[in-house]
Amino acid sequence: MILFKVVVFVFILIFALVFAYFNLQSVKISFFNFSYELPLFLTIFASFVLGFLIAYITTGIKSLEWRRYSERIKRALESLWTGYPDRARGEFSKLLDNEETVPLYTRSMEELGREASLYLQKYSRGIVETLIAESLFKEEKERAQDLLEKALGKNWKNLRARRLLRSIYFLRGEGEKAIDLQRKVLQDSEKALKTEEKRVLASLLAEVRGAEALDELENLPYTPASLSVLCSHAEGKDRRKFAAKMFAEGVQNETLLAVVEKNSLTPEIMEEVEEHTEEVHPVVLALLYLSVGMYEKLESLKDSLPAPIRTLIDRGYLEDRECYRDMFSLIRLLECGKCGKEYARYTPVCVNCLSWNRLKIIGGS
Structure with missing residues (x-):
């Protein structure tokens, strides 16, 4: 690199000397009542230097x-991540005219156990509205939706706001709005996230449109929600094919819980399950047997079931299907892989953190 700079400098110097040699004649420069004669090359050189300066x-x-901005950001971040939130708060408070620093300022205030006061009218990029919506969607979904819609009114490119709004639409029963918005999210997402966003679309279509979306679901990545529709409503041999897919994808337990929840068990699903019983969680398997009235097989699973279910079996309540369903509905078999919230029923979106397709089987408690 140094050699390159030296070569460039020598080239420029030689060019300047050659230019000076061929331009020794003088030019007259006038300024008000003053006139000067200067060499042409010196005049051009002086103009060049002045423009550069x-x-x-x-x-x-x-x-x-x-x-100054970058140095202050560096000090603030270092203070925040090394355990000095008050020092970080002081630095971030001087940067609040920059909307992108507001989430970090809020984080430093949270570390101090205090709440940040923010003025929405001051900002124009929708970051602050998104931040506030994230903090209150659990208690006030309607207000969170309003904030996110305002954020997108300011800046439609805010994908974080669009993803949150999509999830809130779904939770509030506005499924078609959620699907339309998710298609736009998918279109604008980064390449690394395309597959994940397609999975979200698949789950949305399965939950909102069900069997009506079969053709589109076949061309999207598989999720427990979409497989629960495909293996229940596809035609003929395709049902068995998709039932096998849930085992191949490693989501058989979550898919089977979704199938039972929708009351859409088919013979093809049970045939596939019977070939892979060792890969199905005992409680899920028991729930399947209960749903189709295979009580003798439920008895054989007794030792691997939670204590309340074993008690019912021991007392001879095998054929009290409603009693069993009520009991199973209290067993938390699922856990969100992101926030850890436990669930008794399968849902594609976690109501606690709004992450999609993250529920996994954990056992029973």
Whole structure:
């Protein structure tokens, strides 16, 4: 790199000397009542230097502001991540005119056990509205929806706001709105996230449109929600094919719980389960046997079931299907892989953190 700079400098110097040699004649420069005669090459050289200096000074003034900003951000982040939240709060508070720093300021306030006061009218990129919506969607979904819609009104490119709004639409029963918004999210997402967003679309279509979306579901990545529709409503041999897919994808327990929840068990599903009983969680298997009235097989699973279910079996309540269903509905078999919230029933979206397709079987408690 140094050699390259030396070569460039020598080239420029030689060019300047050659230019000076061929331009020794003088030119007359007038300014008000003063006149001067200067060599042509010196005049051009002086003009070049003056233009360079003006550009350099202008750029320097702008870069000075950015340098101060970056130094302050660096100090604030270092303080925040090394356990000095009050010091970080002080630095971030000087940067609140920059909307992108507000979430970090809020984080430092949370570390201090305090709540940040924010003025939405001050900002124009929708980041603050998204931040507030994230903090209150559990208690006030309607207000969170309103904030997210305002955020997107300011900046439609805010994918974080679109993803949150999609999930809130779904939880509030506005499934078609959620699907339409998810298609736009998928279109604008980064390449690394395309597959994940397709999975979200598949789950949305399965939950909202069900069998009506079969053709589209076949061309999307598989999820427990979409497989529960495909292996129950596809035609003929395709049902068995999709039933096998849930084992191949490793989501058989979650898919089977979704199937039972929708009361859409088919002979093809049970045939596939019978060939892979060792891969199905005992409680899920027991729930399947209960749903189709295979009580003798339920008895054989007794030792691997939770204590309340074993008690019912021991007392001879095998054929009291409603009693069993009520008992199974109290067993938390699923857990969100992101936030850890436990569930008794399968759902594609976690109501606690709004993550999609993250529920996994954990056991029973």
